[in-house]
Amino acid sequence: MVASSFQCVLAIMSPAGEKCTGESRSTFMSSMPQTRSNLALQAYEHIHCKLWNGELAVGSKLPEVALAKEIGVSRTPVREAVAQLESEGFLVQIPNTGSFVRMMQRDELDELFDFRMHLECYALELVIQSADAKLIQKLGELCAQMFDQIKQAYKSEQVDPVADGFVFTPHWHQLDARFHELLLQSANNRWIQRVSGQLHLMSRIFMPGRIIARNENSWHRAIRICRQHRGIVRSIRNGDLKTGRDTLCLHIDQGRHESMAFMDWIEAHINDKPAQRRKLPEEQANMLENILHLREVLANQVDA
Template sequence: MEKIPRRRQAYLYIQQRILSGDLSAGSQVSELALAKELGMSRMPVREAIRQLEVEGLVRQVPRFGTIVHSLDRAEMAELYEVREALESHTAESVAGRLTDEDLQMLSLLCKRLLQVGRQLQESTQKTFDPKLLQSFLAADMGFHMVILRAGGNRRMMKIVADLRVLSRIFATQREPHDLKIVVNVYRFHRRILRQLKNGNTQKARYWMQEHIRASRRLALESFDRRQALGEAKAAMPLALPQDLLEELNQLEAGEANKR
C-alpha cells in the first residue's frame, strides 16, 4: 500500500481535530505543537494549514496567528445557498437514471432515519445522546452523498469537497436534535427518493430545494437563539461521521490525481 505523504497525514489529522470539536472555533492552531504531536517537521504541517485556510477551516489573524474559523450568520446562509444550488441541480440531473444499487442505498438510508426516530421515541430521552446523534448524521449525510456521487460531475464534486459544504454544516455547533427534526428530514428524503425513482426531474429538484431551505431556516434560527443565550451555554459540538469524512477526502484526492 502506498504511504500517505506527510503533508496529507498532517492535513487529515488537523481536519479531524477541527471537525470533531477537539480544536474548537476561535482556538489557536499551533504549528509547532501539531508537528510535535505528529512526530514530523513543521513544513508539512505548515502546508496542511495553508490548505485548510484555503478551504475556510482556519484563518490568519494579525499578531495572533492561525485560529479555527467560526462561521458567522452570513457565511452559514451562504453555505446553504451553495448546497441548494449544487444539490437541487444534481437531484434534477440524476432523476430516473440512478442505478438499482444507488436506489437501494437511498432506501436503506431512509429506513435508518426511521429507525433512529423510533429509538428516540422509545427511549426516555427527548433529545439524542451522542451515539444516536451520530447515527442520524450518518444516515442524513449519506443520503446526500449518494446523490452527489451519482451525478458524476467531477467539478461539482470538487467544489463540494473544497468548500466542505456538508462537513461545515454538520460540524457547526447546534442545539440538541429532537424527534421533530428526524421526522422532517425523513419525510423530505422519502419525497426526494420517490421523485428520483419516478424520473420526475422538476419535482426532484423542487423537493431537494425545499429540504435544504427548511434546513437553512432551522440552522439560522438555532444560530440566533445561541447568540441570544450566549454561545457557550447553548453550544453543542458535533463530530462529522468518520466514514463520510473519508468519502469527502476521497473525492478531493481523486480529483487531485487527475490534475
C-alpha cells in the same frame, strides 16, 4: 399522548423488510494537492476530521503542538495542512497569535446554502435522468439506517422519550452526509464532486446540534429529515423531478434556518457575563468563550 403519537409515526414510517445494512461513514473530504507530502496529507485529514466531528468548533484555536503529537509528525506538516485549510476558507491565521476555526458572516452563510441548493438540485436532475436500481437501493438503505437510529434510541431503556429527546450522534450525521454525498457523486459531474466536500463541511461546522435542546422537538426534527430523504428517493424512483426538487429545496432551506438560528443563539449569548455563561452546558460555554476571544483578537489586529 406524545409517546403514543410518536409510536404511530414510527409504525407509518417503517416499511416492512427495511433493514439497517452495515456501517456508513462520510467521505466528504476535500483533497489537498497531491504535490503535498504524505505527512501533510495525513495532518490535513486529521484536522479535517476534527472539524467534521465538531471537536474543533467555530472560534477554536488550533493547538498545533498537540495536533503534531496526536498525528506523530513535526509541526511542519501541520502548518502545511493549516495553510491549505485556510485557503479553503475553514480557518483564519492571525500573525503572532495562531490559527482559528473561522466564523462566517450571516450573509456568507446564506449564500452558502443558496449555492448548495442550486448545486444539489442540479445533481438531482442529472441523477433522475440516469438513475439505476442500485443507486435507489443504496439511498433507501441509508434512509433505513437513519430511521433505525431513531427507533433504537426511542426504545432504549435508558431514555425517556419525552424528557430526554433524540441525540444526533456522529453516526447519524455520517449517514446524513453520506446520503447527500451519494446523490452528488451519482450525478457523474466532476465539478460537482470537486466543490461538494467544501460546501458540506462549511454547512456542518454551523450545524445547530449543540444548541438544540434534547426534547420532543428533536424527535420530530429527526423524523422530518428521514421523511424528506425518503421523499427524495421516491422522486428518483418515479422520475418526478418537480416533487424531488421541491422536497430537496425544503430540506436544505430548513438546514439554512437552523444554521441561522445557531448564529442568532451565538449573538444572543456572546455578551453574557461570565457568570451567566457558566450556567450553560460546558461545550456551549467554551464555544462562546472561543468566539469572543477570536473577535477580540481580530479587533486588535484591525486596531494595530
